[in-house]
Amino acid sequence: MDRPTLSLAAARTDPALAAPAAGVRPRLGDILAAQGAVSRAQVDRAVRRQRDMQVRLGELLRADAGLDDHALLRALESQWSARRIDLGADPPDGFLARDLGLAACLAHGLVPWRRIGAATVVATINPDRFHALRDDLEARFGPVMMALVAEPLFREALARLFPTDLRARSEGRLPPEASCRSWPGGTFRNGAFAVAMLLLLGALAQPVAALVAVSLVALAALLALTGLKAAACWAALGRRLPVSPAERDDTRVVTLHPPPGLRRPVVSLIVPLLREERIAGRLLRRLARLKYPRALLDICLVVEEADRVTRDCLAATALPPHVRVIVVPAGSVKTKPRALNYALDHCRGSIVGVYDAEDAPDPDQIALVVARFAESPPEVACLQGRLSFYNAQDTWLTRCFTVDYAIWFSMVLPGIARLGMAVPLGGTTLFFRREVLDRLGRWDAFNVTEDADLGLRLARAGFRTELIDTTTQEEATRQLWPWVRQRSRWLKGYAMTYITHMRHPRQLWRDLGAVGFVGVQVMFLASLLQALTAPVLWSWWLVAAGLPHPLTPVLGLWGLVGVTGLLVLSEAVNITLAGLALNRTGRRGLFPWVLTLNAYYMLTTLAALKALAELLYSPFFWDKTDHGLSDDGGPEMRPTVLPSAPIRPAAAAMAPGP
Numbered sequence: 001m002d003r004p005t006l007s008l009a010a011a012r013t014d015p016a017l018a019a020p021a022a023g024v025r026p027r028l029g030d031i032l033a034a035q036g037a038v039s040r041a042q043v044d045r046a047v048r049r050q051r052d053m054q055v056r057l058g059e060l061l062r063a064d065a066g067l068d069d070h071a072l073l074r075a076l077e078s079q080w081s082a083r084r085i086d087l088g089a090d091p092p093d094g095f096l097a098r099d100l101g102l103a104a105c106l107a108h109g110l111v112p113w114r115r116i117g118a119a120t121v122v123a124t125i126n127p128d129r130f131h132a133l134r135d136d137l138e139a140r141f142g143p144v145m146m147a148l149v150a151e152p153l154f155r156e157a158l159a160r161l162f163p164t165d166l167r168a169r170s171e172g173r174l175p176p177e178a179s180c181r182s183w184p185g186g187t188f189r190n191g192a193f194a195v196a197m198l199l200l201l202g203a204l205a206q207p208v209a210a211l212v213a214v215s216l217v218a219l220a221a222l223l224a225l226t227g228l229k230a231a232a233c234w235a236a237l238g239r240r241l242p243v244s245p246a247e248r249d250d251t252r253v254v255t256l257h258p259p260p261g262l263r264r265p266v267v268s269l270i271v272p273l274l275r276e277e278r279i280a281g282r283l284l285r286r287l288a289r290l291k292y293p294r295a296l297l298d299i300c301l302v303v304e305e306a307d308r309v310t311r312d313c314l315a316a317t318a319l320p321p322h323v324r325v326i327v328v329p330a331g332s333v334k335t336k337p338r339a340l341n342y343a344l345d346h347c348r349g350s351i352v353g354v355y356d357a358e359d360a361p362d363p364d365q366i367a368l369v370v371a372r373f374a375e376s377p378p379e380v381a382c383l384q385g386r387l388s389f390y391n392a393q394d395t396w397l398t399r400c401f402t403v404d405y406a407i408w409f410s411m412v413l414p415g416i417a418r419l420g421m422a423v424p425l426g427g428t429t430l431f432f433r434r435e436v437l438d439r440l441g442r443w444d445a446f447n448v449t450e451d452a453d454l455g456l457r458l459a460r461a462g463f464r465t466e467l468i469d470t471t472t473q474e475e476a477t478r479q480l481w482p483w484v485r486q487r488s489r490w491l492k493g494y495a496m497t498y499i500t501h502m503r504h505p506r507q508l509w510r511d512l513g514a515v516g517f518v519g520v521q522v523m524f525l526a527s528l529l530q531a532l533t534a535p536v537l538w539s540w541w542l543v544a545a546g547l548p549h550p551l552t553p554v555l556g557l558w559g560l561v562g563v564t565g566l567l568v569l570s571e572a573v574n575i576t577l578a579g580l581a582l583n584r585t586g587r588r589g590l591f592p593w594v595l596t597l598n599a600y601y602m603l604t605t606l607a608a609l610k611a612l613a614e615l616l617y618s619p620f621f622w623d624k625t626d627h628g629l630s631d632d633g634g635p636e637m638r639p640t641v642l643p644s645a646p647i648r649p650a651a652a653a654m655a656p657g658p
Contacts (some may be wrong), residue, residue, distance in 0.1 A: 002476070015473065019044055020336045020534070021153055021478070025079060025080070026078070026079055027046060027079075028058060028076070028079050029043035029044075029046070029057055029061075030043075031078050031079055032067070032071070032072075032075045032221065032239075033042065035071070035074065035075060035078075035175065036075075037067055037071035037072075037075060038065045038067055038506050039065075039619065040566075042065040042526055043057075043061070043063070046060045046061050046064060046065065046300065047063075049064070049293075049295075051263075052263050053263055053264050053293065053296055053319070054263045054265045054266055054296075055266055055295050055296055057387065057501070058072045058075075058076070059295050060295040061292070062294060062295070062321040062322075063294035063295035063321050063322055064294070065339070066253070066321075068245075069150060070490065073148055074148060075413065076148055077148060078129060078252045078533050079127075080127045081560070082127065082147055082148050083147055083148065083151050083348055084118060084147065084150070085113055085121075085123045085147045086153065086481070087111075087123060087149055087153045087154065087156070088153055088156065088157075089112075090113075090114075091157060091160065091161075091528050092111050092112060092114070092157055092161060093112065093113065093114050093115070093385065094111035094161055096113070096114070096115070096120065096141070096566075097111050097112055097161045097162075098161070098162075098555075099140070099141075100140070101114070101343045102158065102161075102165040102169070103160040103169075104160075105158060106158070106345045106346075108124075108126065108129055108130075108133055109124055109125040109126040109151075109154065110122050110123065110124035110125070110129070110130055111123050111124075111128060111135075111154065111157060111158065111161070113147060116145070118142060118143055119142070119143040119144060119145050120137075120141040120142065120143070120145070120543045121144075121145050121147050122137060122144050122145070122146055122147065122148075123147045123148070123149040123154070124146060124147070124148065124149065125148075125149060125150070125151045125154050126149065127146060127511050130146050130248075131146075134187070134337055135289075136512065141328055143370075143418065144206075146161070155326070155346060159327075159329055160428070163329065163427050163575040165330065165341070166345075167329070167331045168519070169339070169341065169345065170328070170331060170338050170341040170342040170445060170623060171331055171332060171338055171445040171446070172338075172445075173441040173442050173445055174342065174441040174442075175441075176506075177193075177503060178441070178444075178457070178499055178500070179444050179445075179446060179447075179500070180444055180446040180447045180496045180497075180619070180620075181445070181446040183446070183500075183619050183620075184497075184499075185494065185616075185619060187375065188615060188616070189616050192481045192612070192615075192616060195539075197478070199214070206550070208550065208554060210382040211536070211550060211551060212551065212554060214533055214536050215533075215536050215551060217529055218529070218530065218533035218537050219353045219532055219537075219563065219566060220526075220529075221529040221530040221533065222530055222566060222567075222570055223566060224521075224522045224526040225522060225570075226566070226569060226570045226627045227415075227522075227525050227529060228519070228522045228523070228526075229412060229573050229574070230288075230417065230573050232411060232412045232413075232414075232415025232416050232419065232421060233246050233411055233412075233415060233577055233580065234415070234417075235414070235415040235418040235419050236410075236411045236412075236414040236415035236536075237580070238418065238531050243546070247360065252539075252644055256288065256642050258274060259355035259441065259607075262374055263626070264293070264296055265296065265349060265350045265351055265352045265370065266278065266296050266297075266298055266348050266349040266350065266351075266372060266432075267292065267296060267298065267349045267352075267353060267366055267369070267370065267431075268298060268299075268300060268347035268348055268349030268350045268351070268352045268353070268357055269287070269298065269299045269300065269352075269353045269354075269366075270300050270302055270340055270343045270344070270347065270352065270353070270354050270355070270356060271283065271287075271300065271301050271302065271354075271355045271356070272302045272336050272339045272340065272343075272354075272356075272357070273301055273302060273303050273307075273310045273357050274304060274307055274310065274334075274624055275307060275309050275310060275312050275624065275626075276304070276309075276313070276357045277312075277313045278312060280310075280313050280317050280360075281317065282321070283301075283357055283359075284317070284319070284320075284380070284515075285360070286359065286360040287299060287323075287355075287361075288320075288632070289360075289363045290360075290361065290363055290365065290366050291363045291364055291366075291367055292366040292367050292370070294320070294321070294322045295322070297322045297324040297366070298322060298324070298347060298348045298349050299321075299322055299324065299325065300324050300326050300343050300346065300347060301314060301323065301326070302326045302328060302339045302340070302342070303326070303327055303342040304327075304328050304330075304334060304339070305326060305327050305328060305329050305330055306330060309325070311325075318637060324346075326342070326343050326346055328340075328342045328343070329443075332444060332466070333445060333599060333620050333622075334622060335445055335446070335448060335450070335620065335622045336450065336622065337442075337443035337444055337445045337446075337447060337450035338443075338445035340354065340443050340450070341442045341443055341445055343475045344438075344442060347434070349412045349434065350435075351369065351370065351373060351431055351432070351433065351434065351438060352431070352432050353366070353369070353419075353429075353430065353431040353432075354427070354429075354430045354431075355428050355429065355472070356427065356428040356474060358474045359429070359470075359473070359474050360390060360427055360472065360473040360474065360477040361385075361429065361470075361472040361473075362385075362470045362471055362472065364470070365429075365470045365472070366386065366510060368468060368470050369383055369468065369470075372468055373431070373433065377452065378433075378462050378464075379462060379463050380431060380463070380464050380466055380537050381433050381436040381458055381463035381464065381465070381466075382423075382425065382430060382431065382432050382433075382436075382455070382458055382463070382464075382465040383430075383431040383465070383466055383468050384413065384423065384425055384426060384430055384465055384466070384467050384468070385430075385431075385467075385470045385471065385472055386409040386410060386467070386469075386470065386471040386472070386585070387405055387409055387426055387428065387429060387472055387473075387474060388402060388405055388406065388471050388472075388473055388474075388585060388587070389401065389405065389410075389473060389474060389475065389476035390403045390473040390474070390475065391475055391476055391478070392476060392587070392590065394476070395477050395478050395479075396593070396596070397476070397477065397478060397479070397480065397483055398476040398477070398478055398599070399590055399593045400593060400596060400597055400600035401477065401483070402476060402587060403578050403581070403582065403587075403590055403593060403594055403597060404597075404600070406578070406581035406582055406584075406585045406587055406590075407491065407574075407577050407578055407581045408443070408581065409467075410539065410580075410581040410584045410585050411580060411581045412577070412583070413426075413467055414467045416519065416523070417464075417465060417466065417467055419515065419518050419519070419522075420515050421459075421512075421515060421519030421523075422455055422456045422458075422459035422460070422512060422516055422519060422520065423453060423455045423465040423467075424451070424452035424456070424494075424523060424524075425451040425454060425455040425465065425600075426451055427449075427450075427451040428472060428474070428521050429470075429472040430451065436463060436622040439455075439461075440454070440457050440458065444500075446620050447496055447497060447500075448452055448490075448492055448493040448496070448620070448621075448622055448623075448625075449489070449490055449491050449492075449493025449494055449496075449497060450493070452493060452494060453496075453497045453500070456497065456501055456520070457542040459511075459512060459516060460508070460511035460512060461511075471585075477625060480603070482625060482626065483607075484603060484605065484606050484607045484610060485607075485610070485623045485625070486623070487603070487604060487607035488501070488607040488608070488611040488614065488623065489611070489623045490607075490609035491527075491528060491531060491604075491607055491608050491611040492611035492614050492615055492619070494524050494527065494528060495524075495528055495611065495612075496615070496619060497524065498520070498524035498525055498528070501520065502520075505517075509519065512629075528608065531605055531607070532608050532609070532612070533607035534601075534604070534607065535605060537567065538602070540564070540567060543560070543564065548555045574597065575594055575595075578594040578595065578597065579591065582594070
C-alpha cells in the first residue's frame with residue numbers, strides 16, 4: 001500500500017523524518033525492482049546505459065521503462081527514509097523560505113518547509129544534493145530534516161512564495177543600461193518628430209536639396225549593405241559550416257557522439273507557446289523524431305498563465321515523460337524572452353536549446369549539437385542552425401520568404417561569423433552553454449528581437465557563435481499583412497538593440513574591435529535606413545523606363561552613371577547570393593522566383609513604417625505570428641516546376657533575419 005504524503009500534523013511525530021539510517025543506503029534500482037515498479041532486467045539495462053549519460057537512474061527509468069512519478073517518489077522515500085510533502089495542501093513557511101532566498105531554492109531544488117521542534121524540515125526534489133548541502137543548511141537553520149516533494153508542486157510553491165522575485169528574475173536580470181527596459185521613449189519621440197519636421201520643412205523650402213540628402217543616405221546604406229553581403233559571400237564560400245571534428249579533403253565524417261569517455265549531457269529544449277491550439281500535436285510529432293536518448297531530453301513547453309487556449313490544449317494532450325509544461329505567471333510585459341528567462345530556472349540541462357512552436361528540426365540535430373559543443377573550446381558559447389520552410393510552395397510570398405532565409409542562414413550569417421563580426425542570432429534552433437546564459441544575464445525581456453541582442457552581448461563578452469550544418473523547417477507566413485507584422489517586429493527590435501548598444505559607442509568599439517563595430521553599423525543601422533529610404537531608390541525606375549528623374553540635372557552624366565552602377569551592382573550581388581544559397585540548400589526549384597525579390601523587399605518599407613510607429617508608442621508590444629495555418633508537409637519540400645518572371649532594376653534590402 002502506498003504511503004500517504006506528509007501532512008503537518010503527521011510530521012510532528014513521524015520517525016521517518018529523522019536523519020537517514022547509518023550505513024550503506026539501499027540502491028534505488030533494487031528498491032524499484034523489489035516494489036515491482038520495474039523489472040530487474042529493466043534496472044540492469046538502465047544501469048548499463050547510465051554509464052555514458054549525465055542522468056539520474058530514476059529519470060532514465062522514467063523515459064525507458066515508463067516508471068511513473070508516484071512510484072519513483074515512493075522508492076525515494078524508502079531509499080532516503082524520508083516522507084513526501086504536499087506543498088499544495090501544506091504550503092511552506094514563508095519566513096523560512098525567504099530567509100534562504102529564491103536563488104538558493106532554485107539552484108538546489110529545495111525549500112524550507114516548517115519547523116518541527118528544534119529542527120527545520122526542508123523539502124527537496126534532489127535528495128542527494130540535500131545531503132551535500134546539509135552542513136550549510138544547518139549553519140543557517142540549525143538541525144534539519146529532509147522531506148521529498150514532487151517537482152510540479154515545488155515549482156508551484158515557489159510561484160506562490162516569491163511572485164515579486166520571480167518577476168524580477170524573468171524581467172530584470174540585466175542592468176538597466178544593458179536592457180531595453182530603460183528605453184528613452186520620450187527622447188526618441190521628440191527626436192523622431194524633430195527629424196520629420198526638418199525633412200518636411202526642407203522638402204517645402206528646398207525640395208531638390210531635401211531629395212538629394214535623403215538619396216545620399218539611401219545610397220550610402222545600399223553601398224554599405226552591398227559591400228557587407230559581398231564580403232560575407234566571399235567568406236562563406238571559403239569553407240562549409242563546421243559539422244564534426246573530422247574533415248578529410250572532400251569527405252565529411254559526421255560524428256554524432258561526444259569523444260570517448262565523455263558522458264552525454266542532458267539537453268533542455270525550451271519551446272514558448274502562445275495561443276497555439278492548432279500546433280500541439282504536430283509539435284510533439286516533430287520533436288519525437290529527434291534521435292537523442294529520451295532520458296537526456298528535457299523538453300519544456302512554456303505557456304503564459306493567462307493563455308487558457310494553449311493550457312487547455314496541452315491538458316488534453318498525452319505528454320511523454322520527458323516533456324513538461326511550465327506556466328509563466330503574469331508580468332509587466334508578455335514577450336518570448338521573458339518566458340525564456342522564467343523557463344530557464346527550471347531547466348535541467350547543461351545545454352539549452354530554443355525552438356518555436358512550428359519547428360521541425362533535423363532528427364540528428366541534438367546529437368550533432370552535443371558533439372560540436374564537446375569538441376569546441378569554452379569560448380564557443382552558442383550554436384546556430386539554419387532555418388528553412390516546409391510550406392515553401394504555398395504562395396508567392398512563401399517562395400520569396402524561403403529564398404530570403406536561404407540567403408541569410410546559408411550565406412550571410414556564416415560569412416559574418418567568419419569575418420569576425422557579431423552574429424545576430426535567429427530566434428530558434430539556438431543552443432547555448434547554460435552557464436554562459438546565466439553569466440550574461442540571460443535574455444532581455446523587453447527586447448522583441450532578443451536573439452539579435454543576445455548575439456551582440458555574447459560577442460561583446462568575448463564568446464563566439466558558430467553556424468552548424470543542420471536545418472530546422474518551420475512554417476512560412478503565407479499572407480501579406482501577417483508577414484508585415486512579423487517583419488515589423490524584427491525591425492523594431494533591431495532599432496531597439498542598436499540604440500541600446502550604442503549608448504556607449506567607445507565601449508562597443510573596445511568590446512568588438514573595429515571590424516565588429518563597423519559590422520554593427522551596417523547590419524543594424526544601414527538595414528534600418530535602407531528599409532525607410534528605399535522608396536527614393538525606387539524612383540530610379542524612371543531612368544530605366546527612359547523617363548526624366550528629378551535629380552538628373554544635379555547629378556550630371558557621371559553621377560547618373562555612378563548611381564545606376566551601384567544599383568546594378570547591388571542587384572548582381574543579391575542574385576548571386578540567392579543563386580549560391582539555393583544551390584547550397586538544395587532549393588534549386590526556386591531559382592525563377594529570385595527575379596521577383598524586388599517586389600518582396602518592397603514590403604520591408606511598409607514593415608519599417610509600422611515598426612517606427614510602434615517605437616514611438618508601444619515599443620514592447622509583441623506582435624505574435626499565428627502558426628498552424630499550413631498543412632504539415634514535413635521537412636521535405638515538394639518538387640514543383642516554377643514559372644519565371646522579369647527583373648526590375650531596383651536594389652533589394654538586406655534581410656534583417658528572423
